């Protein structure tokens with residue numbers, strides 16, 4: 001039709017490309033949680049079963065959640081794979097509950113920036129296992145900290161992180177899973193507390209599906225003043241100029257026990273720390289941080305990693321975030337009185353803590369008497385970095401990365 005007739009001689013030329021052209025695959029439908037609504041969740045416990053995390057998220061009034069897929073403080077925190085039957089049950093129940101995104105937080109021992117070859121190899125292996133389990137569970141995001149550089153220069157550490165992520169994850173089998181590199185508070189020699197460092201890591205991983213997770217407590221402790229209105233605007237501009245807000249699908253919403261620029265990672269209940277409720281209201285209602293395009297990002301999630309000191313702290317923090325976001329009326333209903341921390345668990349925790357304190361006291365006593373005998377020399381040799389660690393840094397606050 002309207003085309004000049006082709007000379008007959010060309011017809012016999014067979015091009016296999018012309019033989020069969022499959023229809024292009026239809027664009028896969030976006031997951032149901034990408035419905036434009038705001039996604040709010042909390043880190044939930046998988047103790048007993050992966051399914052328990054889903055039920056806790058539901059009972060706490062969440063529509064998204066974060067979990068660990070294995071014990072976060074052990075190299076062998078469980079089987080490398082999730083048994084297929086468990087994975088299937090988990091995926092089915094999550095779909096039923098409409099919870100999403102599912103964020104998995106990687107093990108804290110993983111140090112993708114490690115300059116020591118043994119530790120790097122171990123970290124790559126462990127992170128690879130994280131990727132595999134995340135796929136087994138049908139996770140949307142896998143959050144990992146860049147790690148610590150030790151004596152290495154920042155540029156070297158950034159290159160090491162890029163290499164480690166590349167080695168532990170190959171694009172072809174990641175499917176819909178995206179790896180999120182989280183900003184840090186900049187404790188010790190932690191990499192990635194500056195947005196520029198995070199951006200360089202992401203830039204070096206252009207061929208891997210990566211993006212960023214920004215933690216509000218870490219931003220604040222790293223010196224980004226998200227407390228004031230002007231500070232939030234300039235921080236968002238800096239994010240835009242480095243990572244790009246469209247590359248931040250997940251925020252960790254934690255208040256900070258540490259003042260601006262304190263460079264220590266200690267989470268507080270939302271509204272009760274140095275950032276404060278007013279600032280969180282600004283953050284949670286900011287159009288650029290919302291879920292409505294063009295300024296917002298569809299499916300963006302806000303995940304809490306707040307302390308649970310009293311039964312109900314988890315539920316109250318989730319409710320607080322819905323309220324500060326101005327969405328209390330649309331929030332999924334929470335189950336009255338439910339908490340991941342039951343009075344019974346709290347009693348056990350208190351017993352363990354007092355036992356730990358007793359052991360600590362006994363140890364200190366021994367050390368003090370040893371010091372007295374060696375004119376305090378040992379104390380003077382302790383590295384400075386250790387002294388800047390908060391004395392009371394408990395296991396609990398550590399897990400809230």
Ligand SMILES: [Zn+2]
Pocket residue numbers: 215217218265266267400401
């Ligand atoms: Zn943290």
Ligand SMILES: [Zn+2]
Pocket residue numbers: 105143145182400401
């Ligand atoms: Zn973290």
